[in-house]
Amino acid sequence: MSFENGFGIDLGLAPGMWVRHPGQPDWGPGQVQSVIGSRITVNFENRGKVLIDGSVIRLEPAEEA
Numbered sequence: 001m002s003f004e005n006g007f008g009i010d011l012g013l014a015p016g017m018w019v020r021h022p023g024q025p026d027w028g029p030g031q032v033q034s035v036i037g038s039r040i041t042v043n044f045e046n047r048g049k050v051l052i053d054g055s056v057i058r059l060e061p062a063e064e065a
Contacts, residue, residue, distance in 0.1 A: 013040060019059040021052070029062040 013019070017032045019042060028045035035041075038055040045065050052059065 013054070013059065018062040018064050020062040021050075021057065022060055023057070029065045031065070 013032050013035050015032050015034055018029050019032060020029055021027050021042075021044070024044075024047070027047040027050075030042040030044035030047075030050070033041040033043055033049065035054070038053055040052040040054045040059065041049060042052055042059070043049050
């Protein structure tokens with residue numbers, strides 16, 4: 001599934017998808033809550049909700065927790 005945000009950037013993310021933060025492996029998998037522009041809200045298993053700037057951080061696909 002692909003999601004093109006308002007800036008025409010295909011982040012490849014949509015609500016409900018599972019991801020990992022490459023720089024924070026201890027956060028565990030997280031479920032994408034929303035994608036607005038390059039802002040991605042993710043609810044991580046071991047960290048809670050985090051707002052990610054998709055233009056800076058490239059989240060990686062993950063298996064469902």
